[in-house]
Amino acid sequence: MKKSKITKIGAVGITMLFIAGVLALPMSGATDITKNVTWLPLYEDEGEPVLLDTIYTPEEEILFVGDQNDIGYNTDAGKAIFKSFPVYVGEPVDQSVPGRGRTGTLEPDSGDSDDWYKFSVCEGQSVQASLNSGQDYNFEFYDYTGEAPIGQSFTADATDIYFLHIFANEGAGTGDYTFDVTFGGQNDAGKGSDAGNDIGSATSINPGSYGGYMSYTDQEDWYSFTANSGQGIFVTIELIEKSDYDIHLYNPSGELVYSAQYYGDDELEYPADASGTWKIKLDMFPGWDESKWSDNYFLYGSGAYLLELSIGGSAQAPPGPIPQPNITPVAQTFIVNDDPNSNKDEYGYLAAVPAANYIDSGKRYVSPIVYQGVDLVPTWFTTVDQTTQYLIDDWNTYLDRNGMDAEEYVIPTDPIQAAADIATDKWTSSSTAVVTVDGSVFEDEITLVSCCN
Numbered sequence: 001m002k003k004s005k006i007t008k009i010g011a012v013g014i015t016m017l018f019i020a021g022v023l024a025l026p027m028s029g030a031t032d033i034t035k036n037v038t039w040l041p042l043y044e045d046e047g048e049p050v051l052l053d054t055i056y057t058p059e060e061e062i063l064f065v066g067d068q069n070d071i072g073y074n075t076d077a078g079k080a081i082f083k084s085f086p087v088y089v090g091e092p093v094d095q096s097v098p099g100r101g102r103t104g105t106l107e108p109d110s111g112d113s114d115d116w117y118k119f120s121v122c123e124g125q126s127v128q129a130s131l132n133s134g135q136d137y138n139f140e141f142y143d144y145t146g147e148a149p150i151g152q153s154f155t156a157d158a159t160d161i162y163f164l165h166i167f168a169n170e171g172a173g174t175g176d177y178t179f180d181v182t183f184g185g186q187n188d189a190g191k192g193s194d195a196g197n198d199i200g201s202a203t204s205i206n207p208g209s210y211g212g213y214m215s216y217t218d219q220e221d222w223y224s225f226t227a228n229s230g231q232g233i234f235v236t237i238e239l240i241e242k243s244d245y246d247i248h249l250y251n252p253s254g255e256l257v258y259s260a261q262y263y264g265d266d267e268l269e270y271p272a273d274a275s276g277t278w279k280i281k282l283d284m285f286p287g288w289d290e291s292k293w294s295d296n297y298f299l300y301g302s303g304a305y306l307l308e309l310s311i312g313g314s315a316q317a318p319p320g321p322i323p324q325p326n327i328t329p330v331a332q333t334f335i336v337n338d339d340p341n342s343n344k345d346e347y348g349y350l351a352a353v354p355a356a357n358y359i360d361s362g363k364r365y366v367s368p369i370v371y372q373g374v375d376l377v378p379t380w381f382t383t384v385d386q387t388t389q390y391l392i393d394d395w396n397t398y399l400d401r402n403g404m405d406a407e408e409y410v411i412p413t414d415p416i417q418a419a420a421d422i423a424t425d426k427w428t429s430s431s432t433a434v435v436t437v438d439g440s441v442f443e444d445e446i447t448l449v450s451c452c453n
Contacts, residue, residue: 070115072101077115081146084118084163086241089181090215090302104166106137107174117164120240120304121156122213124187128153129164135175139166159211159304161240188212188221189307195221195282199254202279207311214245214284215302221282225309227272232315234308235260235280236267241303244285252276258318261285269315282307330367331404332356333395336411338373345371347415347440355426367406368395415440 070077070085072095077085088099095101104115121127129152131139140149144160156162166177188195188203189210195203202222212221227233235247247260247268252275260268272278284301286293293299334352339345349369356367368391374384399406412418416438 068105068107068112069095069101070104071117072096072098074098076112077104077117079112079114079116081116081142081163081165084116087117087119087164087181088241088300088302089119089183090213090217091300092216102180103176103178105174105176106135106166106168106172108168108172109174113168113172115166117166118161119164119181120213121160121162121183122187122304123156123159123211124190124192125213126153126155126184127162127181128184129179129181131166131177131179133175133177135177136169136172137166137175137177138169139164139179141165159240159306183213186213186218189223194218195223198222199250199279199281205309207309209306209308211304212282212307213304214243214282216288219284219287219289219301223280223282223307223309224277225280225311226276227278227311228275229272231272231311232313233270233272233278234268234310234313234315236265236308237282238265238306238308239303240305243301243303245282245301245305246285248281248283250279250281252278254279271315271317280307280309326363328363328365329398330356330365331399332367332407332409333392334367334369334409334411336369336371337413338371339413342440343442344413344415344440347438348411348413348418351415351419351422352409352411355422368392 067074068076071087073085077083086099087102091100093100093102095103106112106115127141129139129141131137139152141151141154142148142163142165143150143154143156144158144162146163149165154162164179164181166179185192186194189205189212191203195212197218197220199222202224204224206225214221233249235249237245237247239245244263245266246262247266248256249258249268249270251257251273258268258270260266282305286297286299287301288299290299334356336345336349336352349371352369356369358365370388370392372385372388374388376384378384396406409422412421
């Protein structure tokens, strides 16, 4: 069935006009946003005012021979360690995506002799790099302290952020360079290898803190541990790069019992209700599984993490499912034409309520009532009509998945006629009728009162 029409019989109101106590309607609002301008101590003797929360590049540093696109950022990489640009070593190389490129430019004659990059490493991972250029360029690594170079290869002594400094030697000219950073193996949880990739090969750990690493070729890490019934299980994951990793907890029977799926760092607590070997799965959102997302979804995820496991004490049980009302959508959409010069559209809206939101035989049936013709921008950038269209698009997509199309009903401009048409068209019969006064043409009487000086 492609269309639906209400033909239910019950003790519902055939409403000539249904008056609600409170009606929420589109309202205009304006927000005056003022950006503070302050002085940054870039120079001791002089400086220009700059906006906070922006990337500030002094004018003399942008006089390049040509446009720069260092590793996909469409700009020059930072020339100091605290301005380092992220490079995502664990993601596919792609110069069109910021951080996934491996090509940059130096222009020493224009003051651009250094490019700095940063990336995360798990403790125990070995790191190597290579650099190719037609100019006399070189590179060196710095550790998380940033205090001194540590050579052109190293083994990480902590799970943290490390830095790559590419620089022009004395006398070098303008040119492009291509570099590569590679990791030698993994050291998840200090085991000297990658953590298990499925529930059957989970890496055994004890309570404690551990480093790990995931990439587009290693999208899950599994760990196992022992807990007794009644003990609290506490798991946290701290991300070193700008990725999103999630925690999933499995009981000794291999059943998923709880997940922590938030943006950024996650934490999970759960009261063990069985004794035995429990499992933790760490994965990434959205990750790299193209079957989960639409074609235009941006897939990403990589980098080091810090995992902490604690057993014992009292853990709070996860909240149970929130009871949801039994709602049956009806494939129809009521449309109100905005009338800014009267209240007729508001009363027409009220007339549609009994057919858009009603209870019959203990079940609630709903369908949307929307305004059209409202070009007001109440908040940021979109008009009321544009925001409403988002709702309509989602509504129509939902109906299409169930093989239905929405029957559109444009509410008449006369609220009396609208109430009569909706009552007779949308209902077969009813034992109850509600009659009320049409207040759409009511006008306030204004009396000017003068007062003494």
